[in-house]
Amino acid sequence: MPTPMPAHQPLFLRNVCLPDGRSGLDLLVRDGRIEAVGPALAVPPDAKAIDAQGWLLSPPFVDAHFHMDSTLSYGLPRVNASGTLLEGIALWGELKPLLTEEAIADRALAYCDWAVARGLLAIRSHVDVCDDRLLAVRALRAVQRQVAPYLDLQLVAFPQDGVLRSPRALHNLKAALDLGVEVVGGIPHFERTMADGAESVRLLCELAAERGLRVDMHCDESDDPLSRHIETLAQQTQRLGLQGRVTGSHLTSMHSMDNYYVSKLLPLIAEAGVHVVANPLINITLQGRHDTYPRRRGMTRVPELLAAGVNVGFGQDCVMDPWYALGSGDMLEVAGMGLHVAQMTSVAAQRQCFDAVTVNNARILGLEGYGLAPGCRADFVLLQARSPSEAIRLRAHRLLVVRAGTVVSRMAPATAELSLPGRPATADFTAQTQGPPSQAPR
Numbered sequence: 001m002p003t004p005m006p007a008h009q010p011l012f013l014r015n016v017c018l019p020d021g022r023s024g025l026d027l028l029v030r031d032g033r034i035e036a037v038g039p040a041l042a043v044p045p046d047a048k049a050i051d052a053q054g055w056l057l058s059p060p061f062v063d064a065h066f067h068m069d070s071t072l073s074y075g076l077p078r079v080n081a082s083g084t085l086l087e088g089i090a091l092w093g094e095l096k097p098l099l100t101e102e103a104i105a106d107r108a109l110a111y112c113d114w115a116v117a118r119g120l121l122a123i124r125s126h127v128d129v130c131d132d133r134l135l136a137v138r139a140l141r142a143v144q145r146q147v148a149p150y151l152d153l154q155l156v157a158f159p160q161d162g163v164l165r166s167p168r169a170l171h172n173l174k175a176a177l178d179l180g181v182e183v184v185g186g187i188p189h190f191e192r193t194m195a196d197g198a199e200s201v202r203l204l205c206e207l208a209a210e211r212g213l214r215v216d217m218h219c220d221e222s223d224d225p226l227s228r229h230i231e232t233l234a235q236q237t238q239r240l241g242l243q244g245r246v247t248g249s250h251l252t253s254m255h256s257m258d259n260y261y262v263s264k265l266l267p268l269i270a271e272a273g274v275h276v277v278a279n280p281l282i283n284i285t286l287q288g289r290h291d292t293y294p295r296r297r298g299m300t301r302v303p304e305l306l307a308a309g310v311n312v313g314f315g316q317d318c319v320m321d322p323w324y325a326l327g328s329g330d331m332l333e334v335a336g337m338g339l340h341v342a343q344m345t346s347v348a349a350q351r352q353c354f355d356a357v358t359v360n361n362a363r364i365l366g367l368e369g370y371g372l373a374p375g376c377r378a379d380f381v382l383l384q385a386r387s388p389s390e391a392i393r394l395r396a397h398r399l400l401v402v403r404a405g406t407v408v409s410r411m412a413p414a415t416a417e418l419s420l421p422g423r424p425a426t427a428d429f430t431a432q433t434q435g436p437p438s439q440a441p442r
């Protein structure tokens, strides 16, 4: 774990509500850890006390799927005219020879600043290893060390051009792991044949097992219902005893698969303990590009995976890069898009979408000491909202972001002062009613 910033003075937050629906609680932080959470706690005389005014306190946002080596490169050397995944990959190939270590690091650090301001304090980023210079690996390893006091950055060795399809990809991937990259990546649907895709899953899982590492593969990011590499990934996970350490990212082909096959596939993923990451913003824009109408949504089957007992997180994936022109590191925007695409509109399902950008992603990254219980590291975000649903609805302002007991970002509450005939008024868009909290899943 990275070394947190020193936090000598105790921190006391008065009057917060929590994602589980409890309200009117105080929270005491000492030595970078949460010491107590409860009603009417005594304020230590040496503590820095903050009145949270009943706003929602959440563990920090976590992004389980990002590409920090390409972020903020939008327009370099040109924009993606078709908007497709394949043109994005081709465009990234044009950009790679032009990259410098310094430029990658500068853009990554700028994005990390945005992340902290958004209360996003842990990110799993894939880093392309199909560049013999491994510039991006070296740049992001340096960034990882630099941001460690305030942001957990976990890196995945990602063979963007295919570990079998690209001649030196396996060599480079191993070299990246030797340089300290922690997770083994892959892209089986981009290999030349289904057989090569399955073979890539086998060899990469074996490599992870040999080295005691986690696995996170871009898997079946396609509208082809016969792209079934998730089946192989689950089977290899079981064979190698990697349960709980493997993630299948995207899985968009599942959207188009035959229902009978999916009814057999879901229990296999659950039994294998494979985590799933959906990337709603990216897949709603990249998938379905070969369709006329009806046009498929291109996101994996999130409610059905959750119902089967699979841990599902949502990822940002891209921000202003060859694949996506938008984004700002706002995991509430990600949760909101996932909610809409998957039609997860019930109170319980909205809460699941909030979990998908917090606790579920923390499980995927294997974060230790994550949460708001006594003993957890004092990482949290105070949101200008009264519930997880309201936080998603409003893309709530991050009033306070705390890392290991130290305030790392502040933002004033957003309130409009209206000048209306006959009466003064203000609007902050928060509601008096929050829905029935008893319907929340926990």
Ligand code: FE2
Binding pocket: 065, 066, 067, 126, 218, 317
């Ligand atoms: Fe990705």
